[in-house]
Amino acid sequence: LFNLTLAGLPELELFPCTESRQTALWEISNEVSRPRARDFWLGVAILAGSAAAAFLAVRWLMAVVQWPALIERSLPVAAVIVAFAWVLRRLHRRGMQQALREKLLARGIPVCRSCGYLLHGLALEPGRCPECGRPFDEIVRSILEGE
Numbered sequence: 001l002f003n004l005t006l007a008g009l010p011e012l013e014l015f016p017c018t019e020s021r022q023t024a025l026w027e028i029s030n031e032v033s034r035p036r037a038r039d040f041w042l043g044v045a046i047l048a049g050s051a052a053a054a055f056l057a058v059r060w061l062m063a064v065v066q067w068p069a070l071i072e073r074s075l076p077v078a079a080v081i082v083a084f085a086w087v088l089r090r091l092h093r094r095g096m097q098q099a100l101r102e103k104l105l106a107r108g109i110p111v112c113r114s115c116g117y118l119l120h121g122l123a124l125e126p127g128r129c130p131e132c133g134r135p136f137d138e139i140v141r142s143i144l145e146g147e
């Protein structure tokens, strides 16, 4: 499951070796088993909102078009399930990207917290990510100073 939803995350390629990547993933899996309450409820709210939106969209579609009775009954349920699964995967990937960036920074690899861009070898001035424009924070500055 872990590898399936994380397939293709660019942050995974930035670790210096397989072992440090495995260690980071292991650390993260321990941390996410006790998420902060605010993040948890935010995730629940986003999931519930998306499922409700999918349900309403399908209901609207049904008012516009005449469907066979079987589809009328099953489509709203299917829409809610698909929306729920899709949003859950998106949230999981986003959360993992944030966590992986923190792990990279902790290992002295300068990545942008906002977009994951590798900041190796960049000058401290003007001190912004060339990809998204986020100002370097303290940890990025200290890594780049030591390079």
Ligand SMILES: [Zn+2]
Residues within 6 Å of the ligand: 112, 113, 114, 115, 116, 117, 129, 130, 131, 132, 133, 134
């Ligand atoms: Zn950036």
